[in-house]
Amino acid sequence: MMNNQFEKQIQKKLDQFEVEPSENLFDSILESRASRSRGLFGVKVGAAILAFTTIVVVLVWNQSNDNVGIAGASAVKQQTALTEPSVEPARVIENTIAENNAKSSPTVKAESPAQKRSKPAGITKEGGLDKTGEKVSSGNLVATPNNIPGKNIANHESASSSNHQMGGEYRDNGQNIFERYFNVDASDRPAISYQEHKGTSHLLVYHSVAEERLEALGANTMRTKPVKKMPFAMDNSESSESIAYKQATQQHIITRKPLFIDVMFTPMLSLHNAAGNSEVSGNYRAMSKNNINQQFGVRLSYPIYQQWYVFAGASYLQLNTTYKGSIEHRENAVRYETVTSYINDPVRGTIPVTRIDTIQYVKSDNKQYNAENQYKIVQLPIGMSYNFGYKKFNFAIHASALFNVYAHSEGQNMDFANRQVTSYNSTKKHLGMGTGLSFMASYPLSNRFRAILEPGFQYFGINGSKNGNIVNERIFNNSLSIGLRYSLF
Amino acid sequence: MWANTKHQMTEEELLKGCLEERQECQRELYKRFAGKMMVVCLRYAKDRLEAEDMLQDGFIKIFDNIGRFKREGSLEGWVRRIMVNTALNKIRGNKMKFEDLDAGNEVFVNEEANAVERLSELSILNLINQLPNGYKIVFNMFAIEGFSHKEIADQLGIEEASSRSQYAKARKYLQNKITKLEQIKL
Numbered sequence: 064m065m066n067n068q069f070e071k072q073i074q075k076k077l078d079q080f081e082v083e084p085s086e087n088l089f090d091s092i093l094e095s096r097a098s099r100s101r102g103l104f105g106v107k108v109g110a111a112i113l114a115f116t117t118i119v120v121v122l123v124w125n126q127s128n129d130n131v132g133i134a135g136a137s138a139v140k141q142q143t144a145l146t147e148p149s150v151e152p153a154r155v156i157e158n159t160i161a162e163n164n165a166k167s168s169p170t171v172k173a174e175s176p177a178q179k180r181s182k183p184a185g186i187t188k189e190g191g192l193d194k195t196g197e198k199v200s201s202g203n204l205v206a207t208p209n210n211i212p213g214k215n216i217a218n219h220e221s222a223s224s225s226n227h228q229m230g231g232e233y234r235d236n237g238q239n240i241f242e243r244y245f246n247v248d249a250s251d252r253p254a255i256s257y258q259e260h261k262g263t264s265h266l267l268v269y270h271s272v273a274e275e276r277l278e279a280l281g282a283n284t285m286r287t288k289p290v291k292k293m294p295f296a297m298d299n300s301e302s303s304e305s306i307a308y309k310q311a312t313q314q315h316i317i318t319r320k321p322l323f324i325d326v327m328f329t330p331m332l333s334l335h336n337a338a339g340n341s342e343v344s345g346n347y348r349a350m351s352k353n354n355i356n357q358q359f360g361v362r363l364s365y366p367i368y369q370q371w372y373v374f375a376g377a378s379y380l381q382l383n384t385t386y387k388g389s390i391e392h393r394e395n396a397v398r399y400e401t402v403t404s405y406i407n408d409p410v411r412g413t414i415p416v417t418r419i420d421t422i423q424y425v426k427s428d429n430k431q432y433n434a435e436n437q438y439k440i441v442q443l444p445i446g447m448s449y450n451f452g453y454k455k456f457n458f459a460i461h462a463s464a465l466f467n468v469y470a471h472s473e474g475q476n477m478d479f480a481n482r483q484v485t486s487y488n489s490t491k492k493h494l495g496m497g498t499g500l501s502f503m504a505s506y507p508l509s510n511r512f513r514a515i516l517e518p519g520f521q522y523f524g525i526n527g528s529k530n531g532n533i534v535n536e537r538i539f540n541n542s543l544s545i546g547l548r549y550s551l552f
Numbered sequence: 553m554w555a556n557t558k559h560q561m562t563e564e565e566l567l568k569g570c571l572e573e574r575q576e577c578q579r580e581l582y583k584r585f586a587g588k589m590m591v592v593c594l595r596y597a598k599d600r601l602e603a604e605d606m607l608q609d610g611f612i613k614i615f616d617n618i619g620r621f622k623r624e625g626s627l628e629g630w631v632r633r634i635m636v637n638t639a640l641n642k643i644r645g646n647k648m649k650f651e652d653l654d655a656g657n658e659v660f661v662n663e664e665a666n667a668v669e670r671l672s673e674l675s676i677l678n679l680i681n682q683l684p685n686g687y688k689i690v691f692n693m694f695a696i697e698g699f700s701h702k703e704i705a706d707q708l709g710i711e712e713a714s715s716r717s718q719y720a721k722a723r724k725y726l727q728n729k730i731t732k733l734e735q736i737k738l
Contacts, residue, residue, distance in 0.1 A: 076669075088608060
């Protein structure tokens with residue numbers, strides 16, 4: 064084929080052709096590779112230090128928790144009595160869960176006078192469990208372990224006897240106890256208003272919840288008669304030993320609230336819009352194409368009041384925008400046409416007559432544009448969330464302000480005046496702000512980890528063009544985050 | 553003396569040496585392909601400086617990924633593919649001009665194969681480089697690298713039909729120019 068011959072000839076010619084590059088180019092290649100390896104080494108070292116620091120912090124944190132438990136256990140030897148904590152009488156259920164684990168817990172073999180006094184009120188001698196509950200307000204709602212199907216408490220105790228000895232099993236504000244005995248998920252647990260621990264005995268005071276609520280949650284409940292006095296907790300004898308114990312234990316009682324760390328990956332569908340010069344932004348709008356982008360982020364949530372949390376985080380967002388399409392350019396134009404006609408003259412013969420016509424017309428030109436921009440943005444979201452739960456699920460509504468603190472952008476601008484696409488490359492420290500709203504659902508994977516699914520949206524502006532193009536892009540991201548939530552406490 | 557008797561490395565030895573990061577092997581690989589690859593880069597770059605930049609990036613990728621060469625095709629083909637991809641990545645950020653091509657007055661296009669044959673390699677390279685950026689890339693990718701129009705459209709983010717029409721225009725432009733050069737010579 065003659066047509067292919069042309070290409071083949073050019074191909075053949077250029078295949079044989081060689082052009083020597085600069086002499087020192089090979090040295091620069093080696094230098095570039097060496098310097099990049101050094102850079103990568105730095106990144107690896109940095110990552111290793113970060114990982115090491117994180118591990119150390121987590122270990123130290125766990126260690127300090129263990130120390131609290133151990134200190135509490137050692138204080139048991141000195142205990143004589145506990146005084147009643149001050150609680151809100153109208154909205155409190157008091158539950159004492161006393162576990163006499165004499166066989167496995169040598170530290171509590173010697174019973175304190177307070178324990179002896181409390182025996183007649185219901186603590187068993189067999190090393191099992193006994194519950195004494197009191198609701199000071201009207202109506203009585205006390206959960207007991209005995210009527211929870213499938214909960215073999217004795218087995219559980221023997222399995223964790225070493226923890227009992229240390230007083231460590233229940234040191235985490237009683238949440239484990241509640242989960243085991245009351246079959247209520249973390250999201251629905253009443254908040255603990257007060258707690259005290261004596262070896263393997265624990266006094267946990269919860270804010271009350273409505274009976275219907277507990278029933279709805281599937282918690283096993285039973286009605287009991289009001290107990291006027293709870294001997295273990297109400298003993299007011301203020302002996303010097305009891306004061307010493309109280310001081311010793313109070314020092315180690317830490318009121319903890321769950322602190323959540325979320326690590327998320329977010330694919331998002333970006334919708335672009337443009338503001339600024341109406342002609343240019345109109346063209347951008349006409350040509351914009353939606354892209355799927357991605358974001359990686361970390362979020363820290365801290366409880367402030369009941370189910371309200373504040374959160375802050377950092378994320379890295381890579382945003383690709385494509386403006387693709389064709390624009391028709393129209394302009395008035397004039398062209399001149401020469402028309403020659405002939406006249407047959409009987410004397411002079413054929414005479415040509417030339418006429419020039421001026422024709423005005425609209426000249427249109429269709430031009431294709433394909434501009435691609437990429438933003439690499441560091442974004443800081445700060446906001447509030449409202450948390451609630453249903454069965455094993457936790458839900459939260461997050462509302463945030465977004466601060467784009469650093470952005471690198473590169474790509475192409477459409478230069479409509481000169482009818483071409485020009486490149487740009489810029490780094491900015493501030494690239495505007497915006498807002499975000501999302502709905503989070505999480506499901507427990509283990510005691511500490513939950514899987515997160517969080518649909519939402521973001522809206523923010525980027526003035527990404529540096530060199531003269533006055534388009535201010537408005538980004539609307541429909542996002543779906545998937546991630547892990549780690550409960551620090 | 554030593555230089556003359558120096559052992560000519562086989563491709564296998566070269567690859568092994570590069571994998572072991574031996575500098576003499578890397579230098580040998582560079583020497584073998586740098587000249588040809590420079591032509592590849594010159595076809596895509598707007599000037600020599602940019603071409604050398606592409607060449608440098610391309611060889612860095614080659615040395616980094618030499619272990620991925622599967623020995624299924626020729627080493628030169630693999631090196632060339634990396635170089636073309638590097639060049640394409642580099643020029644994606646540049647402006648893509650697809651303005652109307654004006655080859656001057658229409659002339660009778662000489663389809664004779666020998667017309668290209670009679671021109672020097674440098675003249676052909678210069679002619680290709682005279683094409684506006686967008687046309688040049690499409691022409692290089694289709695005519696020389698052998699990409700299909702669909703692949704070109706995917707790579708450059710343009711319509712397949714645009715690739716075809718731009719290629720046709722670029723081809724016609726080059727043929728015109730070659731014919732004119734022929735006429736001048738005659």
